[in-house]
Amino acid sequence: MPPKTTSIDEIAVDFATLARLAASQAHDDVRLLLARLIRKYRVTHPELAAQLDSSLKTSQTRAAGGAALRRETPGHVAGTQQADGALSLIKVFDDLGGMEGPLLPAMLKRDIEGIVSERRQREALLARGISPTRSAVLVGAPGLGKTLSARWIAYQLGKPLWVLDLTSVMSSLLGKTGSNLRAAMDHAKANSAVLLLDEVDAIAKRRSDESDVGELKRLVTVILQEVDQWPDTGLLLAATNHPELVDPALWRRFDAVLTFGPPDAATTAIAVRRFLGQDLTEFEPWVGTLAVGLQGGSLSEVERAIKSIRRAHALEQATIEELVARLVEPGIDGMDKTQRLEMALQMARSGQYSHQEISRLTGIARDTIRKHAGPSPRRGRGMK
Ligand SMILES: Nc1ncnc2c1ncn2[C@@H]1O[C@H](COP(=O)(O)OP(=O)(O)OP(=O)(O)O)[C@@H](O)[C@H]1O
Numbered sequence: 058m059p060p061k062t063t064s065i066d067e068i069a070v071d072f073a074t075l076a077r078l079a080a081s082q083a084h085d086d087v088r089l090l091l092a093r094l095i096r097k098y099r100v101t102h103p104e105l106a107a108q109l110d111s112s113l114k115t116s117q118t119r120a121a122g123g124a125a126l127r128r129e130t131p132g133h134v135a136g137t138q139q140a141d142g143a144l145s146l147i148k149v150f151d152d153l154g155g156m157e158g159p160l161l162p163a164m165l166k167r168d169i170e171g172i173v174s175e176r177r178q179r180e181a182l183l184a185r186g187i188s189p190t191r192s193a194v195l196v197g198a199p200g201l202g203k204t205l206s207a208r209w210i211a212y213q214l215g216k217p218l219w220v221l222d223l224t225s226v227m228s229s230l231l232g233k234t235g236s237n238l239r240a241a242m243d244h245a246k247a248n249s250a251v252l253l254l255d256e257v258d259a260i261a262k263r264r265s266d267e268s269d270v271g272e273l274k275r276l277v278t279v280i281l282q283e284v285d286q287w288p289d290t291g292l293l294l295a296a297t298n299h300p301e302l303v304d305p306a307l308w309r310r311f312d313a314v315l316t317f318g319p320p321d322a323a324t325t326a327i328a329v330r331r332f333l334g335q336d337l338t339e340f341e342p343w344v345g346t347l348a349v350g351l352q353g354g355s356l357s358e359v360e361r362a363i364k365s366i367r368r369a370h371a372l373e374q375a376t377i378e379e380l381v382a383r384l385v386e387p388g389i390d391g392m393d394k395t396q397r398l399e400m401a402l403q404m405a406r407s408g409q410y411s412h413q414e415i416s417r418l419t420g421i422a423r424d425t426i427r428k429h430a431g432p433s434p435r436r437g438r439g440m441k
């Protein structure tokens with residue numbers, strides 16, 4: 058709630074803060090503070106707010122191209138950068154040089170494309186009195202592509218993604234968290250950015266800690282207001298692994314909920330191919346085996362496994378068939394009969410393992426393998 062009146066003391070404090078930031082040439086912080094003061098004084102001192110507003114606009118024009126948070130030139134390699142002051146809470150992912158889209162189930166993909174195309178056709182929607190989706194919450198277990206999808210959405214809209222990790226917001230600058238959060242969000246709004254509030258449940262998790270209940274309430278209030286008032290020129294995203302911890306009042310306010318689930322077998326296979334990159338041709342015969350072996354994990358786990366096998370291969374630590382067998386072997390214990398058979402057949406189809414080896418690894422009888430896959434191609438060429 059904006060205060061009805063602002064005391065002279067409060068104005069003095071703001072004046073002193075502004076002077077201090079200006080004297081230390083903390084330009085970004087000055088702009089952030091200005092943005093906050095404009096909001097604060099808009100009701101009680103409209104003339105002052107208007108003056109501050111025009112100062113902010115002038116400073117933004119001058120800072121264009123030199124601001125700590127700026128769009129990198131196209132072609133810049135995807136990366137992150139840190140800004141100063143309250144803005145250090147924001148991490149920027151800039152993929153404007155290009156990126157591959159996330160691999161997602163058809164329905165989720167459609168929902169995401171919907172958000173992007175609504176944004177692209179904002180004018181047409183507004184003409185009919187409808188605003189495009191302004192906010193969405195991304196829900197799902199770790200490593201399923203929430204952050205990646207947020208980056209993809211921003212990329213599709215030709216904007217960098219700004220990420221505000223609420224865990225670090227919470228742990229840093231206690232006592233100033235609310236104002237820092239507000240400043241960061243104001244900055245994102247002013248730039249029509251795509252902003253991702255990562256780990257939004259961090260706020261809820263800390264609620265049991267009685268010592269800073271007041272601070273938390275303020276934070277939740279800040280976020281609730283922001284979600285309500287987020288302009289349809291920008292896009293506010295939030296991500297969580299723990300939807301059950303998120304305040305229902307907050308939850309309700311988001312326009313859309315995107316639910317991320319584990320990848321299916323076909324998606325895992327596509328991911329294996331993608332993550333093999335330039336080693337794909339060499340690994341082609343083993344793709345099926347790898348896909349079955351890695352099925353059930355998140356694509357982040359698939360990526361990690363494939364990267365490690367590529368490293369081992371590059372350093373010639375073992376033959377590919379040995380590396381692949383080593384990678385999939387531990388998972389076989391937890392497989393049911395159907396999955397073991399599928400694994401056995403994939404290995405047989407690869408033409409790289411004798412039925413004897415396959416049988417040893419999967420526990421499927423050699424007769425069964427032969428019945429489904431024909432004779433062993435490499436009889437007698439067993440691994441050590
Ligand atoms: N659906 C996907 N498509 C393609 N790659 C993926 C996908 N999911 C995960 N990955 C790979 O795993 C990495 C980590 O995924 P990401 O950071 O998006 O996970 P997350 O859902 O945000 O997890 P967390 O909840 O831990 O933040 C990605 O950078 C990407 O390389």
Ligand SMILES: [Mg+2]
Pocket residue numbers: 203204205255296
């Ligand atoms: Mg993430």
